[in-house]
Amino acid sequence: MMKLAKYTFGMGDRFGKQGEAQLAAIMGGRKLGIDVAATWNKSHREHTIIGTEPQSLREEADAAVAALNYEGDYYIDADHIKLETVDAFIPGSNFFTLDVADFVGESAPAADIDAFVAKMQPYFKELAIEGLAEPLHPTEASAREAASQFLKAVQEAGKIYRHIAANKEEGTYAIEVSADETDKPQSPEELLFVLAMIAQNDIPAQTIAPKFTGRFNKGVDYVGDLVAFEKEFDEDLSVIKFAIAEFGLPETLKLSVHSGSDKFSIYPIINKLIKKHDAGLHVKTAGTTWLEEVIGLAEAGGDGLALAKEIYQGAFEKAEELCAPYATVINIDHAQLPDPSIVNAWNSDQFVNALRHCPDHPEYNNSLRQLIHVGFKVAAKMGPRYLDALETFKVVVNRNVTENILDRHIKPILG
Numbered sequence: 241m242m243k244l245a246k247y248t249f250g251m252g253d254r255f256g257k258q259g260e261a262q263l264a265a266i267m268g269g270r271k272l273g274i275d276v277a278a279t280w281n282k283s284h285r286e287h288t289i290i291g292t293e294p295q296s297l298r299e300e301a302d303a304a305v306a307a308l309n310y311e312g313d314y315y316i317d318a319d320h321i322k323l324e325t326v327d328a329f330i331p332g333s334n335f336f337t338l339d340v341a342d343f344v345g346e347s348a349p350a351a352d353i354d355a356f357v358a359k360m361q362p363y364f365k366e367l368a369i370e371g372l373a374e375p376l377h378p379t380e381a382s383a384r385e386a387a388s389q390f391l392k393a394v395q396e397a398g399k400i401y402r403h404i405a406a407n408k409e410e411g412t413y414a415i416e417v418s419a420d421e422t423d424k425p426q427s428p429e430e431l432l433f434v435l436a437m438i439a440q441n442d443i444p445a446q447t448i449a450p451k452f453t454g455r456f457n458k459g460v461d462y463v464g465d466l467v468a469f470e471k472e473f474d475e476d477l478s479v480i481k482f483a484i485a486e487f488g489l490p491e492t493l494k495l496s497v498h499s500g501s502d503k504f505s506i507y508p509i510i511n512k513l514i515k516k517h518d519a520g521l522h523v524k525t526a527g528t529t530w531l532e533e534v535i536g537l538a539e540a541g542g543d544g545l546a547l548a549k550e551i552y553q554g555a556f557e558k559a560e561e562l563c564a565p566y567a568t569v570i571n572i573d574h575a576q577l578p579d580p581s582i583v584n585a586w587n588s589d590q591f592v593n594a595l596r597h598c599p600d601h602p603e604y605n606n607s608l609r610q611l612i613h614v615g616f617k618v619a620a621k622m623g624p625r626y627l628d629a630l631e632t633f634k635v636v637v638n639r640n641v642t643e644n645i646l647d648r649h650i651k652p653i654l655g
Contacts, residue, residue: 246492266278268650277313285320294332316334448480496521549584
Protein backbone atom coordinates (compact mmCIF):
# COMPACT_ATOMS: atom_id res chain seq x y z
CA MET A 241 0.00 0.00 0.00
CA MET A 242 1.27 3.43 -0.91
CA LYS A 243 1.23 5.57 2.22
CA LEU A 244 -0.60 8.86 1.74
CA ALA A 245 0.78 12.09 3.12
CA LYS A 246 -0.94 13.31 6.27
CA TYR A 247 -2.48 16.35 4.57
CA THR A 248 -3.60 16.06 0.96
CA PHE A 249 -5.23 18.87 -0.95
CA GLY A 250 -7.36 18.13 -4.00
CA MET A 251 -7.38 20.61 -6.87
CA GLY A 252 -9.68 20.49 -9.88
CA ASP A 253 -8.44 21.97 -13.15
CA ARG A 254 -11.16 21.55 -15.73
CA PHE A 255 -9.29 23.04 -18.66
CA GLY A 256 -5.86 21.71 -17.75
CA LYS A 257 -4.03 25.04 -17.81
CA GLN A 258 -3.45 25.83 -14.12
CA GLY A 259 -1.19 23.03 -12.93
CA GLU A 260 1.76 25.31 -12.24
CA ALA A 261 -0.37 27.99 -10.58
CA GLN A 262 -1.99 25.37 -8.34
CA LEU A 263 1.31 23.75 -7.46
CA ALA A 264 2.76 27.17 -6.62
CA ALA A 265 0.09 27.43 -3.89
CA ILE A 266 1.07 24.04 -2.48
CA MET A 267 4.71 25.09 -2.47
CA GLY A 268 3.77 28.36 -0.82
CA GLY A 269 2.12 26.41 1.97
CA ARG A 270 5.13 24.16 2.39
CA LYS A 271 7.39 27.22 2.71
CA LEU A 272 5.18 28.24 5.65
CA GLY A 273 5.74 24.86 7.29
CA ILE A 274 2.44 23.30 6.15
CA ASP A 275 3.36 19.81 4.97
CA VAL A 276 0.60 19.43 2.39
CA ALA A 277 0.72 17.24 -0.72
CA ALA A 278 -0.75 18.22 -4.08
CA THR A 279 -3.62 16.11 -5.38
CA TRP A 280 -5.05 16.80 -8.82
CA ASN A 281 -8.54 15.43 -9.44
CA LYS A 282 -10.78 15.17 -12.49
CA SER A 283 -13.82 13.00 -13.06
CA HIS A 284 -14.98 10.98 -16.05
CA ARG A 285 -17.86 13.42 -16.52
CA GLU A 286 -15.52 16.41 -16.62
CA HIS A 287 -13.20 14.72 -19.11
CA THR A 288 -16.23 13.94 -21.28
CA ILE A 289 -17.54 17.52 -21.20
CA ILE A 290 -14.16 19.16 -21.81
CA GLY A 291 -13.04 16.57 -24.37
CA THR A 292 -9.90 15.46 -22.54
CA GLU A 293 -8.52 12.05 -21.65
CA PRO A 294 -7.60 10.84 -18.14
CA GLN A 295 -3.91 10.60 -19.03
CA SER A 296 -3.86 14.35 -19.73
CA LEU A 297 -4.14 15.07 -16.00
CA ARG A 298 -1.06 12.97 -15.28
CA GLU A 299 0.83 14.78 -18.02
CA GLU A 300 -0.22 18.18 -16.70
CA ALA A 301 0.81 17.34 -13.14
CA ASP A 302 4.16 15.87 -14.16
CA ALA A 303 4.90 18.93 -16.29
CA ALA A 304 4.07 21.30 -13.41
CA VAL A 305 6.23 19.31 -11.00
CA ALA A 306 9.16 19.43 -13.43
CA ALA A 307 8.71 23.12 -14.23
CA LEU A 308 8.68 24.20 -10.58
CA ASN A 309 11.21 21.61 -9.31
CA TYR A 310 8.67 20.36 -6.78
CA GLU A 311 10.08 17.60 -4.58
CA GLY A 312 7.10 16.58 -2.43
CA ASP A 313 4.55 13.82 -2.86
CA TYR A 314 1.77 14.38 -5.36
CA TYR A 315 -1.25 12.42 -6.46
CA ILE A 316 -3.50 12.05 -9.50
CA ASP A 317 -7.04 11.32 -8.31
CA ALA A 318 -9.42 9.37 -10.54
CA ASP A 319 -12.37 11.27 -9.15
CA HIS A 320 -15.73 9.56 -8.53
CA ILE A 321 -14.74 6.48 -10.46
CA LYS A 322 -17.08 3.60 -11.27
CA LEU A 323 -16.34 0.07 -12.43
CA GLU A 324 -17.41 0.91 -15.97
CA THR A 325 -15.17 3.99 -16.20
CA VAL A 326 -12.08 3.07 -14.19
CA ASP A 327 -9.95 1.44 -16.88
CA ALA A 328 -8.92 4.65 -18.66
CA PHE A 329 -7.73 6.09 -15.33
CA ILE A 330 -5.62 3.16 -14.18
CA PRO A 331 -2.36 3.95 -16.03
CA GLY A 332 -2.02 7.58 -14.93
CA SER A 333 -3.71 7.69 -11.52
CA ASN A 334 -2.32 6.87 -8.10
CA PHE A 335 -5.40 7.87 -6.08
CA PHE A 336 -8.86 6.45 -6.73
CA THR A 337 -12.07 7.89 -5.29
CA LEU A 338 -14.55 5.01 -5.46
CA ASP A 339 -18.02 6.28 -6.31
CA VAL A 340 -20.71 3.81 -5.32
CA ALA A 341 -23.50 6.30 -4.64
CA ASP A 342 -25.84 4.41 -6.95
CA PHE A 343 -25.75 1.45 -4.57
CA VAL A 344 -26.34 3.27 -1.27
CA GLY A 345 -29.72 2.11 0.01
CA GLU A 346 -29.74 -0.96 -2.23
CA SER A 347 -29.87 -4.08 -0.10
CA ALA A 348 -27.07 -6.61 -0.20
CA PRO A 349 -27.92 -10.34 -0.31
CA ALA A 350 -29.57 -11.48 2.92
CA ALA A 351 -26.81 -13.99 3.59
CA ASP A 352 -24.17 -11.25 3.36
CA ILE A 353 -26.11 -9.06 5.78
CA ASP A 354 -26.45 -11.98 8.18
CA ALA A 355 -22.71 -12.63 7.95
CA PHE A 356 -21.89 -9.00 8.69
CA VAL A 357 -24.22 -8.91 11.69
CA ALA A 358 -22.65 -12.10 13.02
CA LYS A 359 -19.14 -10.65 12.78
CA MET A 360 -20.27 -7.56 14.69
CA GLN A 361 -21.70 -9.52 17.61
CA PRO A 362 -18.75 -8.69 19.94
CA TYR A 363 -19.65 -5.00 19.63
CA PHE A 364 -23.29 -5.28 20.69
CA LYS A 365 -22.72 -3.77 24.10
CA GLU A 366 -21.99 -0.44 25.69
CA LEU A 367 -19.01 0.68 23.63
CA ALA A 368 -16.84 3.44 25.05
CA ILE A 369 -14.76 5.22 22.40
CA GLU A 370 -12.17 7.73 23.46
CA GLY A 371 -13.26 11.20 22.44
CA LEU A 372 -17.00 10.51 22.38
CA ALA A 373 -19.01 12.19 25.11
CA GLU A 374 -21.34 9.21 25.42
CA PRO A 375 -20.76 5.49 24.82
CA LEU A 376 -22.26 3.88 21.73
CA HIS A 377 -24.81 1.10 22.08
CA PRO A 378 -24.66 -0.95 18.87
CA THR A 379 -27.31 -3.63 18.54
CA GLU A 380 -28.11 -6.39 16.10
CA ALA A 381 -30.98 -4.28 14.78
CA SER A 382 -28.81 -1.21 14.19
CA ALA A 383 -26.10 -3.30 12.52
CA ARG A 384 -28.68 -4.87 10.24
CA GLU A 385 -30.11 -1.46 9.36
CA ALA A 386 -26.64 -0.09 8.54
CA ALA A 387 -25.88 -3.14 6.42
CA SER A 388 -29.12 -2.75 4.49
CA GLN A 389 -28.13 0.84 3.72
CA PHE A 390 -24.39 0.59 3.03
CA LEU A 391 -23.16 -3.01 2.63
CA LYS A 392 -24.05 -3.29 -1.06
CA ALA A 393 -22.24 -0.02 -1.77
CA VAL A 394 -19.13 -1.15 0.12
CA GLN A 395 -19.19 -4.47 -1.75
CA GLU A 396 -19.26 -2.56 -5.03
CA ALA A 397 -16.34 -0.45 -3.83
CA GLY A 398 -14.54 -3.72 -3.18
CA LYS A 399 -15.15 -4.82 -6.77
CA ILE A 400 -13.67 -1.59 -8.12
CA TYR A 401 -10.69 -1.83 -5.78
CA ARG A 402 -9.94 -5.43 -6.75
CA HIS A 403 -10.18 -4.53 -10.44
CA ILE A 404 -7.64 -1.77 -9.87
CA ALA A 405 -5.43 -4.10 -7.83
CA ALA A 406 -5.46 -6.67 -10.63
CA ASN A 407 -4.30 -4.08 -13.14
CA LYS A 408 -1.92 -1.83 -11.21
CA GLU A 409 1.31 -2.51 -9.38
CA GLU A 410 0.91 -3.03 -5.66
CA GLY A 411 1.98 -0.09 -3.53
CA THR A 412 1.56 2.53 -6.25
CA TYR A 413 -1.86 3.97 -5.40
CA ALA A 414 -4.27 4.96 -2.62
CA ILE A 415 -8.00 4.34 -2.21
CA GLU A 416 -10.80 6.59 -0.99
CA VAL A 417 -14.30 5.35 -0.20
CA SER A 418 -17.10 7.89 -0.36
CA ALA A 419 -20.15 7.50 1.85
CA ASP A 420 -21.45 11.05 1.50
CA GLU A 421 -24.23 10.38 -1.02
CA THR A 422 -26.96 9.90 1.58
CA ASP A 423 -29.93 11.93 2.78
CA LYS A 424 -28.61 12.46 6.28
CA PRO A 425 -25.25 12.38 8.07
CA GLN A 426 -24.02 9.09 9.41
CA SER A 427 -24.15 8.79 13.16
CA PRO A 428 -20.94 7.71 14.93
CA GLU A 429 -22.42 4.22 15.16
CA GLU A 430 -23.24 4.10 11.44
CA LEU A 431 -19.75 5.31 10.54
CA LEU A 432 -18.31 2.58 12.76
CA PHE A 433 -20.35 -0.02 10.89
CA VAL A 434 -19.30 1.38 7.48
CA LEU A 435 -15.64 1.21 8.49
CA ALA A 436 -16.16 -2.37 9.66
CA MET A 437 -17.67 -3.21 6.26
CA ILE A 438 -14.68 -1.66 4.50
CA ALA A 439 -12.30 -3.71 6.62
CA GLN A 440 -14.26 -6.93 6.13
CA ASN A 441 -14.22 -6.37 2.37
CA ASP A 442 -10.42 -6.00 2.48
CA ILE A 443 -10.40 -2.47 1.05
CA PRO A 444 -7.25 -0.63 2.21
CA ALA A 445 -8.98 2.73 2.31
CA GLN A 446 -6.82 5.64 3.35
CA THR A 447 -9.56 8.26 3.15
CA ILE A 448 -13.26 8.07 3.99
CA ALA A 449 -15.76 10.73 2.96
CA PRO A 450 -18.80 10.64 5.26
CA LYS A 451 -21.90 12.76 4.97
CA PHE A 452 -21.81 15.86 7.18
CA THR A 453 -24.68 17.97 8.37
CA GLY A 454 -25.57 21.06 6.35
CA ARG A 455 -25.23 21.93 2.66
CA PHE A 456 -21.92 21.81 0.80
CA ASN A 457 -22.96 23.78 -2.25
CA LYS A 458 -20.44 24.10 -5.06
CA GLY A 459 -18.02 26.99 -4.77
CA VAL A 460 -19.77 28.88 -1.96
CA ASP A 461 -19.73 28.84 1.82
CA TYR A 462 -21.12 26.11 4.04
CA VAL A 463 -24.78 26.47 4.97
CA GLY A 464 -25.79 24.80 8.20
CA ASP A 465 -25.43 24.46 11.95
CA LEU A 466 -21.79 25.06 12.85
CA VAL A 467 -22.21 23.57 16.31
CA ALA A 468 -23.67 20.38 14.84
CA PHE A 469 -20.89 20.20 12.23
CA GLU A 470 -18.20 20.57 14.88
CA LYS A 471 -19.76 17.78 16.96
CA GLU A 472 -19.98 15.45 13.95
CA PHE A 473 -16.46 16.17 12.74
CA ASP A 474 -15.05 15.62 16.22
CA GLU A 475 -16.96 12.35 16.62
CA ASP A 476 -15.93 11.10 13.17
CA LEU A 477 -12.26 11.63 14.00
CA SER A 478 -12.69 9.66 17.23
CA VAL A 479 -14.49 6.79 15.48
CA ILE A 480 -11.83 6.59 12.76
CA LYS A 481 -9.07 6.36 15.34
CA PHE A 482 -10.95 3.56 17.12
CA ALA A 483 -11.66 1.70 13.85
CA ILE A 484 -8.00 1.80 12.76
CA ALA A 485 -6.98 0.02 15.94
CA GLU A 486 -10.00 -2.29 16.16
CA PHE A 487 -10.43 -3.40 12.54
CA GLY A 488 -6.88 -3.23 11.25
CA LEU A 489 -7.55 -0.43 8.78
CA PRO A 490 -4.56 1.56 7.43
CA GLU A 491 -3.03 3.78 10.09
CA THR A 492 -3.12 6.64 7.57
CA LEU A 493 -6.93 6.47 7.23
CA LYS A 494 -8.31 10.01 7.43
CA LEU A 495 -11.41 12.09 6.82
CA SER A 496 -12.09 13.48 3.37
CA VAL A 497 -14.21 16.60 2.95
CA HIS A 498 -15.94 16.64 -0.41
CA SER A 499 -16.93 19.93 -2.05
CA GLY A 500 -14.46 21.48 0.34
CA SER A 501 -13.93 24.60 -1.71
CA ASP A 502 -14.80 27.95 -0.16
CA LYS A 503 -16.36 26.55 3.02
CA PHE A 504 -14.88 29.44 4.96
CA SER A 505 -17.08 29.19 8.04
CA ILE A 506 -16.05 25.60 8.87
CA TYR A 507 -12.32 25.96 8.20
CA PRO A 508 -11.50 27.16 11.74
CA ILE A 509 -13.42 24.17 13.13
CA ILE A 510 -11.58 21.70 10.91
CA ASN A 511 -8.23 23.31 11.71
CA LYS A 512 -8.86 23.10 15.45
CA LEU A 513 -10.07 19.50 15.44
CA ILE A 514 -7.40 17.93 13.24
CA LYS A 515 -4.84 19.47 15.57
CA LYS A 516 -6.74 18.26 18.62
CA HIS A 517 -6.72 14.68 17.29
CA ASP A 518 -3.37 14.93 15.49
CA ALA A 519 -5.32 13.65 12.49
CA GLY A 520 -4.75 13.72 8.78
CA LEU A 521 -7.13 15.35 6.31
CA HIS A 522 -7.99 15.21 2.64
CA VAL A 523 -9.79 18.20 1.16
CA LYS A 524 -11.37 17.72 -2.23
CA THR A 525 -11.87 21.14 -3.77
CA ALA A 526 -14.05 21.34 -6.85
CA GLY A 527 -14.39 24.20 -9.24
CA THR A 528 -12.73 27.17 -7.61
CA THR A 529 -9.90 27.11 -10.14
CA TRP A 530 -12.38 27.51 -13.00
CA LEU A 531 -13.98 30.44 -11.21
CA GLU A 532 -10.60 32.02 -10.58
CA GLU A 533 -9.90 31.78 -14.30
CA VAL A 534 -13.02 33.81 -15.05
CA ILE A 535 -12.12 36.29 -12.30
CA GLY A 536 -8.65 36.66 -13.79
CA LEU A 537 -10.06 37.27 -17.27
CA ALA A 538 -12.44 39.91 -15.91
CA GLU A 539 -9.69 41.55 -13.89
CA ALA A 540 -7.48 41.74 -16.98
CA GLY A 541 -10.04 43.94 -18.71
CA GLY A 542 -10.37 44.41 -22.44
CA ASP A 543 -10.87 41.16 -24.35
CA GLY A 544 -10.61 39.20 -21.12
CA LEU A 545 -13.49 41.08 -19.53
CA ALA A 546 -15.52 40.75 -22.72
CA LEU A 547 -15.03 36.98 -22.69
CA ALA A 548 -16.04 36.75 -19.02
CA LYS A 549 -19.23 38.66 -19.83
CA GLU A 550 -19.90 36.33 -22.76
CA ILE A 551 -19.57 33.33 -20.44
CA TYR A 552 -22.07 34.86 -18.04
CA GLN A 553 -24.54 35.59 -20.82
CA GLY A 554 -24.26 32.03 -22.12
CA ALA A 555 -24.80 30.62 -18.65
CA PHE A 556 -27.74 32.94 -18.02
CA GLU A 557 -29.44 31.88 -21.24
CA LYS A 558 -28.95 28.17 -20.53
CA ALA A 559 -29.38 28.34 -16.76
CA GLU A 560 -32.02 25.62 -16.48
CA GLU A 561 -30.00 23.15 -18.55
CA LEU A 562 -26.73 23.91 -16.77
CA CYS A 563 -28.18 23.78 -13.26
CA ALA A 564 -30.13 20.52 -13.62
CA PRO A 565 -27.19 18.11 -13.04
CA TYR A 566 -26.15 20.05 -9.92
CA ALA A 567 -29.58 20.61 -8.38
CA THR A 568 -28.64 19.03 -5.04
CA VAL A 569 -25.42 21.04 -4.62
CA ILE A 570 -26.39 24.54 -5.72
CA ASN A 571 -28.94 26.99 -4.37
CA ILE A 572 -29.42 29.81 -6.86
CA ASP A 573 -31.94 32.59 -6.36
CA HIS A 574 -32.71 33.39 -9.99
CA ALA A 575 -34.24 36.70 -8.96
CA GLN A 576 -30.75 37.76 -7.88
CA LEU A 577 -29.19 37.07 -11.29
CA PRO A 578 -28.63 40.34 -13.15
CA ASP A 579 -29.74 40.52 -16.76
CA PRO A 580 -26.79 40.17 -19.16
CA SER A 581 -27.51 43.68 -20.45
CA ILE A 582 -26.66 44.99 -16.99
CA VAL A 583 -23.54 42.84 -16.68
CA ASN A 584 -22.36 43.94 -20.12
CA ALA A 585 -22.15 47.49 -18.80
CA TRP A 586 -19.98 46.53 -15.82
CA ASN A 587 -16.32 47.46 -15.56
CA SER A 588 -13.68 45.00 -14.38
CA ASP A 589 -14.07 45.85 -10.70
CA GLN A 590 -17.84 45.35 -10.78
CA PHE A 591 -17.59 41.94 -12.43
CA VAL A 592 -14.77 40.77 -10.17
CA ASN A 593 -16.50 42.00 -7.03
CA ALA A 594 -19.69 40.15 -7.95
CA LEU A 595 -17.85 36.88 -8.64
CA ARG A 596 -14.92 36.75 -6.22
CA HIS A 597 -15.87 34.92 -3.04
CA CYS A 598 -15.65 37.74 -0.53
CA PRO A 599 -19.01 37.32 1.25
CA ASP A 600 -18.77 40.63 3.11
CA HIS A 601 -18.27 42.69 -0.04
CA PRO A 602 -21.42 44.66 -0.85
CA GLU A 603 -21.24 43.73 -4.55
CA TYR A 604 -20.68 39.97 -4.04
CA ASN A 605 -23.44 37.91 -5.70
CA ASN A 606 -23.73 34.38 -4.38
CA SER A 607 -26.19 33.32 -7.08
CA LEU A 608 -24.11 34.72 -9.94
CA ARG A 609 -21.09 32.85 -8.60
CA GLN A 610 -22.95 29.55 -8.51
CA LEU A 611 -24.34 30.03 -12.01
CA ILE A 612 -20.92 30.70 -13.48
CA HIS A 613 -19.60 27.71 -11.51
CA VAL A 614 -21.93 25.35 -13.35
CA GLY A 615 -21.47 27.30 -16.59
CA PHE A 616 -18.08 25.85 -17.50
CA LYS A 617 -19.76 24.07 -20.42
CA VAL A 618 -20.16 27.49 -22.03
CA ALA A 619 -16.39 27.99 -21.98
CA ALA A 620 -15.81 24.40 -23.10
CA LYS A 621 -17.84 25.08 -26.25
CA MET A 622 -15.64 28.09 -26.99
CA GLY A 623 -12.77 25.67 -27.50
CA PRO A 624 -9.43 27.27 -28.48
CA ARG A 625 -10.81 30.78 -28.05
CA TYR A 626 -11.16 30.26 -24.29
CA LEU A 627 -7.84 28.42 -23.95
CA ASP A 628 -6.04 31.11 -25.92
CA ALA A 629 -7.46 33.76 -23.59
CA LEU A 630 -6.05 31.90 -20.58
CA GLU A 631 -2.65 32.02 -22.25
CA THR A 632 -2.96 35.69 -23.24
CA PHE A 633 -3.91 36.73 -19.71
CA LYS A 634 -1.83 34.06 -17.98
CA VAL A 635 -0.12 36.31 -15.45
CA VAL A 636 -3.28 37.71 -13.88
CA VAL A 637 -5.22 34.43 -14.16
CA ASN A 638 -2.45 32.40 -12.54
CA ARG A 639 -2.06 34.90 -9.73
CA ASN A 640 -5.73 34.58 -8.85
CA VAL A 641 -5.56 30.78 -8.92
CA THR A 642 -2.51 30.65 -6.64
CA GLU A 643 -3.75 33.24 -4.15
CA ASN A 644 -7.16 31.60 -3.89
CA ILE A 645 -5.77 28.17 -3.04
CA LEU A 646 -3.03 29.38 -0.70
CA ASP A 647 -4.65 32.29 1.13
CA ARG A 648 -8.31 31.25 1.22
CA HIS A 649 -7.85 27.50 1.60
CA ILE A 650 -4.49 26.06 2.66
CA LYS A 651 -3.66 28.67 5.30
CA PRO A 652 -7.01 28.68 7.15
CA ILE A 653 -7.54 24.91 6.92
CA LEU A 654 -4.03 23.64 7.68
CA GLY A 655 -2.03 26.64 8.88
